[in-house]
Amino acid sequence: MTAMDEQEQRRRRLAAWRGSHRVLARRSTDGTVAEGLAALAAAVGAGSGAEAGVGGGSEAGVGAASSTGAASGFVHDPDDAVDVYGGGVVADLERRVAGLLGTEAAAFFPTGTMAQQVALRCWAGRTGNATVALHPLAHPELHEEGSLGAVSGLRTVHLTSAARMPSAEEVRDHPEPFGTLMLELPLRDAGFVLPTWDELEAVVAAARERDAVVHLDGARLWECGPHFGRGLQEIAALADSVYVSFYKSLDGLSGAVLAGPDVLVEEARVWRHRYGGQLFQQYPAALSALIGLEKELPRLPSYVAHAKVVAGAMAEGFAAAGVPWFRVHPEPPHTHQFQVWLPYDAEVLDEASLRQAEETGVTLFRRWGAGAAGAAGLPPGVSVTEVTVAGAGLEWSAEDVREAVGVFVGLLK
Secondary structure, three states: OOHHHHHHHHHHHHHHHHHOOEEOOOOHHHOOHHHHHHHHHHHHHOOOOOOOOOOOOOOOOOOOOOOOOOOOOOOOOOOOOOOOOOOHHHHHHHHHHHHHHOOOEEEEEOOHHHHHHHHHHHHHHHHOOOEEEOOOOOHHHHHOOOHHHHOOOOEEEOOOOOOOOOOHHHHHHOOOOOOEEEEEOOEHHHOOEOOOHHHHHHHHHHHHHOOOEEEEEEOOHHHOHHHHOOOHHHHHOOOOEEEEEOOOOOOOOOOEEEEEOHHHHHHHHHHHHHOOOOOOOOHHHHHHHHHHHHHOHHHHHHHHHHHHHHHHHHHHHHHHOOOOOOEEEOOOOOOOEEEEEEOOOHHHHHHHHHHHHHHHOEEOOOOOEOOOOOHHHOOOOOEEEEEEOOHHHHHOOHHHHHHHHHHHHHHOO
16 A cells, blocks of 8 residues: 555544544544644633543543642643743643652653653663563564664563463563563553453562562553552552553543652653653643543543443354454453454455444444464454543443444445
8 A cells, every 4th residue: 555545544544433423432643733732722721620622532521620730620720831841730740640659759751662761771770680571562572663672772581472461480480680570561462461460469579589670561550450459559569660651541642651769760850861851841741641630540440341341242243243253352351442353354354444434423443453473362364453442432332332343244244
């Protein structure tokens, strides 16, 4: 497909998704620049009962005012001066996240890739060991062009090739030393999978026995609480540092935070500057993150619960439609996101998904692909899509899902 063809397909997809009256999740990236700017301004300047979203993709109004603006009823005082190399709303966001995670300090970064590189580099210097143990499906291994080695001089080792977090025994018995154990919660490319709480505690304890520090890739940590039956502070307390993202689950514009002890975060701020992450102004991203913490974070448990309903109904729908082989993975989902596997070419599934949106106004699935190599035992010739259940998805009943699956399968024939 040429670049022009791909651009046309992108326009077609956006038109279909934006025109759908029923979706499982609205995304800020479906909106226009004008819609995004207007929604951000409305959400920041509105009181606690406002119906305003960010980027044209949010699905509910701003919730109760945060500690950053409780007195005025604003998420953040819209008359406050803009940030300049930090401070202002950026500092407010850092304090808010440190409080939510129960850490001594937190530093805002423009990207999670940078935040994690800096964290792992700092730990390498403090432990005297530049080897990082992580999963082969972890984000730095699959999606960052070898950044840990190429930019930060770190070396990675893998404790397991199974599509799950390594076990305590695998951590304990690894034949060579490592300074940092990095755990991605949930492990996205394995299907947004999580260990049990007991397994997680055991893995952390095994790392401690080896004198390794533990860093959490918590890009999607916000929605892990229901699976573990624990709050954010208790989860974060297991690790020496944790990174969280604002655009994945909270519908922010961009940005991330690295949280941990004061001494680590202060050093991380120095490396952030060296890596080019000390931006002149970041208030739009920081404001959108605060809005996400107010609006989306309290609703994530309801998304996680309803994802189980949606996933179960999808499986029933595929079985009733006579699909010879399929998988909803994991079933039930561990978070509000999961995968669907079907034995068709991705192009065929993409076209059926688009036609369903265009012809019926229902977006059930978005993009399909081959999946990460080795991810969750994905067989050859099988395509995978990621399903996210957010605010708009709460309107779907199990029967709505089964009916939509039947229509989708009909478009494959």
